[in-house]
Amino acid sequence: MTPTLTGTKKVVTGNHAVSYGAMLARVQVISAYPITPQTQVVELLSEFCANGTLRAKFIKVESEHSAMAALIGAANAGARTFTATSAHGLALMHEMLHWAAGARLPIVMADINRAMGPPWSVWTDQNDSLSQRDTGWMQVYCESNQEVLDTVIHAYKVAERVLMPAMLVLDAFVLSHTAEQIEIPDQALVDQYLPPYQPIYKLDVNDPHSFGALAPPDVYMELRYKMHTAMEDSLAEWARADEEYYGLFGRRYGLIEPYRTDDATLILVTSGTVTSTAREVIDELRAEGHRVGLLKIRVFRPFPAQLVREALANAQKVAVIDRNISFGMGGIFAQEIKSTLYNAPDRPPIFGFVAGLGGRDITPKVIKEIIEYTESHDEPEDLIWVGVKR
Amino acid sequence: MRNFTLPSEELMGSGHLGCQGCGGALAMRYALKAAGENTIVVIPACCWTIIAGPFPYSSLKVPVLHTAFETAAVAAAGVRAALDIQGNTETTVLAWAGDGGTFDIGLQALSGAAERNENIIYICYDNEAYMNTGIQRSGATPYLAWTTTTPEKTPKTEPKKDIMAIMVAHRIPYAATATIAYPDDFIRKVQKAKSIYGTKFLHVLAPCPPGWKAPSELAITLSRLAVQTRVFPLYEVEDGERYILNRPKEETALPVSEYLKLQGRFSHLTEQEIQEIQKIIDTRWQRLLRLVSESS
Numbered sequence: 001m002t003p004t005l006t007g008t009k010k011v012v013t014g015n016h017a018v019s020y021g022a023m024l025a026r027v028q029v030i031s032a033y034p035i036t037p038q039t040q041v042v043e044l045l046s047e048f049c050a051n052g053t054l055r056a057k058f059i060k061v062e063s064e065h066s067a068m069a070a071l072i073g074a075a076n077a078g079a080r081t082f083t084a085t086s087a088h089g090l091a092l093m094h095e096m097l098h099w100a101a102g103a104r105l106p107i108v109m110a111d112i113n114r115a116m117g118p119p120w121s122v123w124t125d126q127n128d129s130l131s132q133r134d135t136g137w138m139q140v141y142c143e144s145n146q147e148v149l150d151t152v153i154h155a156y157k158v159a160e161r162v163l164m165p166a167m168l169v170l171d172a173f174v175l176s177h178t179a180e181q182i183e184i185p186d187q188a189l190v191d192q193y194l195p196p197y198q199p200i201y202k203l204d205v206n207d208p209h210s211f212g213a214l215a216p217p218d219v220y221m222e223l224r225y226k227m228h229t230a231m232e233d234s235l236a237e238w239a240r241a242d243e244e245y246y247g248l249f250g251r252r253y254g255l256i257e258p259y260r261t262d263d264a265t266l267i268l269v270t271s272g273t274v275t276s277t278a279r280e281v282i283d284e285l286r287a288e289g290h291r292v293g294l295l296k297i298r299v300f301r302p303f304p305a306q307l308v309r310e311a312l313a314n315a316q317k318v319a320v321i322d323r324n325i326s327f328g329m330g331g332i333f334a335q336e337i338k339s340t341l342y343n344a345p346d347r348p349p350i351f352g353f354v355a356g357l358g359g360r361d362i363t364p365k366v367i368k369e370i371i372e373y374t375e376s377h378d379e380p381e382d383l384i385w386v387g388v389k390r
Numbered sequence: 391m392r393n394f395t396l397p398s399e400e401l402m403g404s405g406h407l408g409c410q411g412c413g414g415a416l417a418m419r420y421a422l423k424a425a426g427e428n429t430i431v432v433i434p435a436c437c438w439t440i441i442a443g444p445f446p447y448s449s450l451k452v453p454v455l456h457t458a459f460e461t462a463a464v465a466a467a468g469v470r471a472a473l474d475i476q477g478n479t480e481t482t483v484l485a486w487a488g489d490g491g492t493f494d495i496g497l498q499a500l501s502g503a504a505e506r507n508e509n510i511i512y513i514c515y516d517n518e519a520y521m522n523t524g525i526q527r528s529g530a531t532p533y534l535a536w537t538t539t540t541p542e543k544t545p546k547t548e549p550k551k552d553i554m555a556i557m558v559a560h561r562i563p564y565a566a567t568a569t570i571a572y573p574d575d576f577i578r579k580v581q582k583a584k585s586i587y588g589t590k591f592l593h594v595l596a597p598c599p600p601g602w603k604a605p606s607e608l609a610i611t612l613s614r615l616a617v618q619t620r621v622f623p624l625y626e627v628e629d630g631e632r633y634i635l636n637r638p639k640e641e642t643a644l645p646v647s648e649y650l651k652l653q654g655r656f657s658h659l660t661e662q663e664i665q666e667i668q669k670i671i672d673t674r675w676q677r678l679l680r681l682v683s684e685s686s
Binding site for chain 2: 055062066
């Protein structure tokens with residue numbers, strides 16, 4: 001299929017890219033609470049609701065916990081739903097994240113990655129979203145504002161097919177408050193891509209059902225099994241959604257994105273905006289003769305284990321950059337990748353680097369240091385702190 | 391009462407899992423008779439999580455959304471928003487929560503919903519403690535009552551939170567008290583709530599025989615005594631302003647001891663303590679009369 005480029009070019013921040021995505025997805029119920037750096041997402045959506053650009057109910061709740069609870073009610077009653085939050089807001093939602101997933105509701109949320117306090121920080125790192133890893137939410141880490149907008153629309157497509165909620169994740173300030181030129185897709189084409197949400201089950205007085213009633217041990221485990229298989233099935237759905245989108249809009253991202261990995265002896269693994277910086281560094285080092293490549297992890301839940309195994313199969317060394325820390329263990333992406341490769345026939349040594357916590361810049365220099373360290377050491381190390389003042 | 395006909399419609403089935411004499415079960419039966427079949431019920435963690443029945447059963451013939459403890463009001467608001475945007479403004483959304491889910495953990499979400507004047511009916515069936523988890527004190531537990539976390543040697547030393555005053559302070563269009571001993575009054579209030587746009591709040595006293603340590607056959611008697619002793623007067627407040635007293639009408643009330651003596655949770659009280667409670671009841675009654683007369 002020949003990609004069709006349509007839509008209008010606009011210079012927008014990452015936050016507003018989220019708002020445009022939600023608008024184009026024709027969300028019906030929005031519920032949100034202000035938190036920096038997310039707030040602009042829902043400010044623009046408020047405008048869209050007020051000026052009639054978007055026909056939706058916006059419930060301006062008194063907490064993030066209530067934001068998610070409102071969407072759980074709304075999604076159970078058959079509406080397409082949206083919210084956005086950051087850090088402490090996401091942490092406050094935690095109970096309801098489990099509820100949304102357990103109830104199999106295709107709620108979509110944007111989390112603007114922000115470091116957790118104390119001490120207070122408004123800058124980016126991934127500990128907020130990764131702390132929600134096991135709630136049953138799909139998680140997609142975005143690299144650019146265009147990817148942010150497109151991923152909102154992908155997320156509804158996949159979430160409504162597999163009936164699991166989806167969270168797209170973008171770095172605070174580096175994306176949220178940075179303006180880039182993006183293409184705002186044509187609404188008619190988005191409508192063609194994403195038809196209205198038609199739930200199989202919903203709260204309906206003409207067909208009354210009970211949702212979320214007590215489940216004895218003889219059924220509970222089967223429901224959890226179904227959640228897991230839905231997550232596994234969603235791997236193919238993310239790929240399909242990506243391809244279908246490519247057919248209409250000419251853009252695709254993959255679940256992972258290998259970059260110059262074919263003959264690479266060392267592969268760097270990144271997520272989020274660090275990827276853009278790393279791509280530049282890889283080009284520079286390639287020009288100097290280093291056989292280095294890059295693997296971007298975009299879809300984190302479900303974890304695309306097979307794709308990651310294939311992408312890293314021929315590497316002699318792997319270096320993972322984690323903008324997060326699981327205290328007492330190490331970087332979370334590094335753990336996931338080690339776990340994925342453990343049963344693979346050929347598994348390269350894995351170096352785990354923790355960098356850029358609380359919004360500290362991960363510059364080309366930092367990335368070069370990470371690569372140089374990996375090149376010059378033979379024995380892998382689980383946790384290497386980058387640039388920490390001891 | 392003579393002119394009142396109880397709606398024959400039964401939207402609650404037999405086989406529910408309430409204890410014998412459960413005030414909360416009877417309250418739901420009456421509430422649904424009034425609300426009718428075009429109703430969606432939202433239930434947070436409370437006794438009704440169990441009473442409604444485990445998967446795949448339901449004791450209610452209307453759709454039920456079970457939700458987390460502190461979310462009844464806001465989950466109901468979410469259901470309302472979804473129905474509205476889909477063009478269904480007719481279905482009643484009824485949040486149905488216990489006293490823990492209303493007075494304590496759910497108060498924030500309830501306050502938020504009331505402040506936004508969400509178009510829902512919120513009914514708190516108040517059995518005056520965390521009965522489902524085994525009778526722990528809540529903000530709704532009365533002064534000096536025994537619970538498993540306020541043992542007889544150190545009974546609850548704080549008065550019951552005045553949830554009606556809190557809701558009235560939100561200036562919601564309708565707030566009312568009710569109890570299962572007066573089904574005509576209860577049903578009329580739910581019907582009235584249904585006819586009003588915005589947040590409607592009903593505070594329903596729902597005796598819990600195991601938690602109150604009272605015989606199950608006394609559930610309705612206790613509900614009636616609560617009104618007759620002025621422990622739980624029946625009244626309505628419109629728009630946070632107009633107070634209407636329904637019961638008791640009598641000039642002289644029964645002494646509070648008539649209500650307390652039937653319940654094991656008060657069996658440790660001394661005569662002096664009972665008199666102290668009587669004084670509190672009398673003061674609150676005078677305040678209510680003042681509010682009624684000021685607004686008439």
